[in-house]
Amino acid sequence: MAGQEKPMANPQGTPAGSKDAGEELLHRLRDLEDLNPDLSEGEIAHLEALCRQCGPENFPVLARQVRHLVELYLAMPTLEVGRSILGEYSRWLEAGAARLLAAREIAPRQALPPAASGGCSRELVLYTPFQYTALERCRIMSQTEVPETLSRAADAFRRRVEVVDTVFGIGFRLLWLLDPQQFQAWATDYLTENEGKLAPEVIRDILWVMRQTSALSPSMTEWLLRWCGDMALLEDWPRVVTQADRLADRLYLLTWAKTIHTPRNVQLAHLKLMAETGRMNEERLLGWLENSLQEFGTAVARFLSFDREVSSPQDAQWLHCTLLAELQGMEATYQPILVLSDLLLRLPDGAMKLAMAFLGIAGQSLREWEAAIRRFSEKLIRRAFLLDLKEGRTPVETIRKFTFGDETAFAQICNELDLIRQQFDSIAQREKAIQRLGVYYASFRRAPMLGQEVGRRYRRLAKMLHEDFLLNHLTPEELDRFQARGFLQELYSMAARAKRFLDHRRALDMTVEEMVASQMEFVEECRTRRLAMLRHTLG
Numbered sequence: 001m002a003g004q005e006k007p008m009a010n011p012q013g014t015p016a017g018s019k020d021a022g023e024e025l026l027h028r029l030r031d032l033e034d035l036n037p038d039l040s041e042g043e044i045a046h047l048e049a050l051c052r053q054c055g056p057e058n059f060p061v062l063a064r065q066v067r068h069l070v071e072l073y074l075a076m077p078t079l080e081v082g083r084s085i086l087g088e089y090s091r092w093l094e095a096g097a098a099r100l101l102a103a104r105e106i107a108p109r110q111a112l113p114p115a116a117s118g119g120c121s122r123e124l125v126l127y128t129p130f131q132y133t134a135l136e137r138c139r140i141m142s143q144t145e146v147p148e149t150l151s152r153a154a155d156a157f158r159r160r161v162e163v164v165d166t167v168f169g170i171g172f173r174l175l176w177l178l179d180p181q182q183f184q185a186w187a188t189d190y191l192t193e194n195e196g197k198l199a200p201e202v203i204r205d206i207l208w209v210m211r212q213t214s215a216l217s218p219s220m221t222e223w224l225l226r227w228c229g230d231m232a233l234l235e236d237w238p239r240v241v242t243q244a245d246r247l248a249d250r251l252y253l254l255t256w257a258k259t260i261h262t263p264r265n266v267q268l269a270h271l272k273l274m275a276e277t278g279r280m281n282e283e284r285l286l287g288w289l290e291n292s293l294q295e296f297g298t299a300v301a302r303f304l305s306f307d308r309e310v311s312s313p314q315d316a317q318w319l320h321c322t323l324l325a326e327l328q329g330m331e332a333t334y335q336p337i338l339v340l341s342d343l344l345l346r347l348p349d350g351a352m353k354l355a356m357a358f359l360g361i362a363g364q365s366l367r368e369w370e371a372a373i374r375r376f377s378e379k380l381i382r383r384a385f386l387l388d389l390k391e392g393r394t395p396v397e398t399i400r401k402f403t404f405g406d407e408t409a410f411a412q413i414c415n416e417l418d419l420i421r422q423q424f425d426s427i428a429q430r431e432k433a434i435q436r437l438g439v440y441y442a443s444f445r446r447a448p449m450l451g452q453e454v455g456r457r458y459r460r461l462a463k464m465l466h467e468d469f470l471l472n473h474l475t476p477e478e479l480d481r482f483q484a485r486g487f488l489q490e491l492y493s494m495a496a497r498a499k500r501f502l503d504h505r506r507a508l509d510m511t512v513e514e515m516v517a518s519q520m521e522f523v524e525e526c527r528t529r530r531l532a533m534l535r536h537t538l539g
Contacts (some may be wrong), residue, residue: 022058025050025174029065032167039170047174056179063186066171068538070190072200073166080460082157082278086124089146089154096144097132106136120198120240125232134524135517137235142513146337156171161200163237169205176209181217183209191351200237203227207243208428214254214321221538229531231524236366245342248534250280252339253535260412264332267292271336293344293353296337297362299330304460306473316473331487338494351519352505354526358491359457362449370442373449378438385430394422395433397480402437404444407499410441413437458499465492497525 028047039047053064067375073079100106132140175183187206191198207224210216216224219509228242229231234241257275260268271288272279303326310316345349356362384398396414413436416429423431463469465488470479482488504510506519 005263010239011477017309019058019093021050021053022055022059022061025054025058026062027061029069029171029174029416029481032069032170033072035069035076035167037165037167037424039525043126044170047170048177051174052178054178059175059179059182059186060282062171062178062533063175063182066168066175067190069168069171070202073168073201079199082160083124085150085157088149092146092150093140093144096146097136097140099416100136100139101142105139106132120203120233120237122201126201133517134520135514138517138520161204161237164201166201167250168202169208172205176447180213182219184217184220188217188223191223192219200240201239204243207240207247211243211247213247214253214410216253221251223500225535225538228534229527231527233438234527242342242346244284248538249285249340249342252534252537253280253336256336263331265295267295268336282343283428284526285340290345290353291339292333293357294363294366296330296333297357297360297366298364299326300360300461301360301457302366303330304328304457304464306465307460307469313502320473324478327482330491331482331485334490334535340524341530345355345523350527351501351522355522356454358494358498359452359454359502361457369453370446373442373446374438377441377445378434381434381437381441382430385424395424395430396422399433399437402441404440406440409440451503451506454499454502456496459493462492494529497522502503 005445025047027337028050041326057114097106101108102385147179153537172187175186190202191206207227210220224244224247227241228248230241246401252270253275257272260272263269274284274288306319306323306326308319308321341354344354349354353362353523356388381398381402385395388395388398395417399413400410400417403413413433416433417423418425470482470488474482501522504515510518
């Protein structure tokens, strides 16, 4: 339009407004050198507004200032003290490991190269990956008498990553708004240059600003997968690995949704919709995972029910079609479940839920099995009452035996008896007592009977996944396709790991260290297979 003023330009052609905004933003970043990240929402909004006015040409200058903020933060006396605390804590554990090694309670390990775990500082990671097995780590932690004050100080320092913000986190956010591509390149250069000296706060904040991205450069993707697969980093700095897992899950789902054109079931259609609409927060994905895990467990139980003799050609055709459809449905759901399993494995009972689902003890199958245990318990108690009646005894001792020392429950159930004769006045009263006692006895018998059920289902699953069984019901071409994709081997391997973990979990002759180590080994196995799937999809 005539009379409209054009923005002034500097000799290099940069708009004057962009230059002024860049200078003000640089000045604001210099104000953060006091290392106080507590800015108001208005101040943060003003910084972001300045960032939008800047051009990408201001990135190198602002990146140098953000790098300076990182260096100032890492030189803080608080971090120096924290590193010395972790160093002292690590020396106590090393001394404990040396004593166990001398007592031959742990095996000697070959010397490992001094490469840092996940690129994190060697001073901040207690165990190099695979330096000790899970059981050995549990023994070292439980049998090393670290001073309580030192242990609390180490826990407090590691807790900082969970709750303390940093000023360079604000700088990372501004650089990302300025130019995401340049920020990824700058972050990759910084990570590579400081490999083995990285602070967990730096990794955490880099991942935080990229949490909503839909694409990463190959080099940054490699760093991301490296953090996802680092068990030592997960044990010492779980917040870092959690942030990496969230970003990896998001990138996987975005890629997976593009390859799935016709979902095989409602659960996969729901997951595809969440990925396409961007509603992939942790709560939604965890809800999807728990529902899908129940469906997967029910599908495994249905698959196990196909182990039967064929009586006619029509029956053989039906069994072929049903078996093929069930395998295809489990295969389609298995990969998303395993990739998102990190959400479940952080929960106290998450590993057990996942293990039981691989053996078909989840969802409707689990409810049916528990109902069968209840019916069995009630049948046994009813027989005990009838035997009391036959032999002229009162039901009091039977009630006491099946309440297992719970005096409150004993008194409440005895209220169903006639106070003088100490007998039931009616069958209805007896059935009411049987139902209440059945809960106690079913709880008492659940663990050993679950062990028997786990073993039975594992043996049947191993038989049905064998090539000889499948060739009786599938064509060679269909079996070759399943074997080429590796699903049958994956399911059998995870079922074997799940059985081992569940066996150890309920074994009464195992130590606490062995029970905890079995869960750690199962989690490591799940995360290793999950990492392989992420590399295949994102790589």
